[in-house]
Amino acid sequence: MSDESALLAEIELLKAKFSDTRALYREVCALLFFRHGITPTGNKLYQYVRRGSMSVPTEELAKFWDDLRHKARVDIEHPDLPAEVKAIAAEAIAALWCQATAAARGELAAARLELQADAEAARSAQLAAEQAANQVSAAADQLRAELAKRDEAFRAAQAELEAERRAHAGTQARGQELQTQLEQARTQQQRQQEAFSADLVRARADIGAAQERAAAAERRALMEIEQERQARGRADKTAEGLRDKLADAESRERRQSLEHAEAVTRLQMELNAKTAALRGAHENKGGLLREIDTLRQQLVAAQQASARYEAEAQTLQVLVQRLTPPPAPAPRGGRSKKAGADGS
Incomplete structure (x- = not known):
């Protein structure tokens, strides 16, 4: 060592x-x-x-x-x-x-x-x-203040987020409620459309029947007038005027029937357009339903007009039947005078 x-x-x-x-x-x-x-x-x-x-x-x-x-x-x-x-x-x-x-x-x-x-x-x-400790203390105080601000901002953000969540939940609930109402409105609209289609079919059938009856009445009146031409001597002029009126009424009835058919078709197209618009725009649902009710009222008015036209055709048919003289000569003259008097 x-x-x-x-x-x-x-x-x-x-x-x-x-x-x-x-x-x-x-x-x-x-x-x-x-x-x-x-x-x-x-x-x-x-x-x-x-x-x-x-x-x-x-x-x-x-x-x-x-x-x-x-x-x-x-x-x-x-x-x-x-x-x-x-x-x-x-x-x-x-x-x-x-x-x-x-x-x-x-x-x-x-x-x-x-x-x-x-x-x-x-x-x-x-x-x-x-000095470093003072700086660190000041930095710590500043950091604490910033942390406090961030905590406040975080709590405010949490409160806003909670409010947004509640609003979103309310919006979803309202959306579901509106969806339910829309489904109910669609179902009701479908039912109303089906009823409207059925009413339209019946109206067309009634118009066709009225036109057939009018045509049959016309043919029958012409045949009867042709067969009784010799017997209606003095009533020819009056009958001719009535035939002109009948022809005018029939023409007006056909024209009105065509106009009614066009109106029904236009109403059907508008109803279909409004139905499509109802499916695409939920907010216009109430307005579309009111327009559908308006179209339905117009359809009812058209049906009433068709019924009125049919009543006028029946009235003309009754007038033609009144103007048709009976087989016996003597009563035929009296009936012709009566018919002439009614025509005048």
Whole structure:
């Protein structure tokens, strides 16, 4: 084992043995000076021990030299030593003491300067740390304020989202209700359309029957007029006028029937268009239903007009039958006069 390793091992033993820092520094000074012949200094002591501040090894080193000088002076003043030896030893110890004291003072001054520099650095570091702490505190306060604002904004956004959800739920409910109403309206409209179609078919059938009856009445009247031409001598003029009226009425009836058929077709087309518009636009549902009711009323009016035309045809048929003379000559003349009177 080398001297350095042995020295470090002995110092470690001293560290384990002495818990007091100053006592440990004094023992290390004695170890270096007496056992290993090394002149102790403050830096060496601190490098070996590494405890306390830099001023502790310097102070303990000064105490060590004071103790050593005191002990050396006692030994030198021993009466058994010659005077020359006492003088040489005293001079040697005094020189060594002066050197050690100067070195200790220099190391103490350096240690003080170093300590002052460390203190200044520590104060600067503390000031910078305080400034950084203030900045961090200000940043933390600002961050807390921003977090509070964000929390408020988040809560407001949550409230708005909840309101939107409720509004959306209400909208969905209203949409479902409107869908149900639309389905009911479609069903009702389908039923009304079917009833309208049935009424239209019946109206067309009634118009066709009226036209057939009118045509049959016309044919029958013409045949009867042709057969009774000789017997209706004086009533020819009146019958001719009635036939003209009948022809005009029939023409008007056909024209009105055509107009009625066109109106019914137009109403059917409008109803179909309104039905398609009802399916495409829910908001116009009420207006379309009112228009359908209007169309239905117009259809009823058309049916009433058809019935009126049929009644006029029946009335004309009754007039023709009245104008038709009976088989007997004598009553035929009287009937012709009566017919002429009715025609006039």
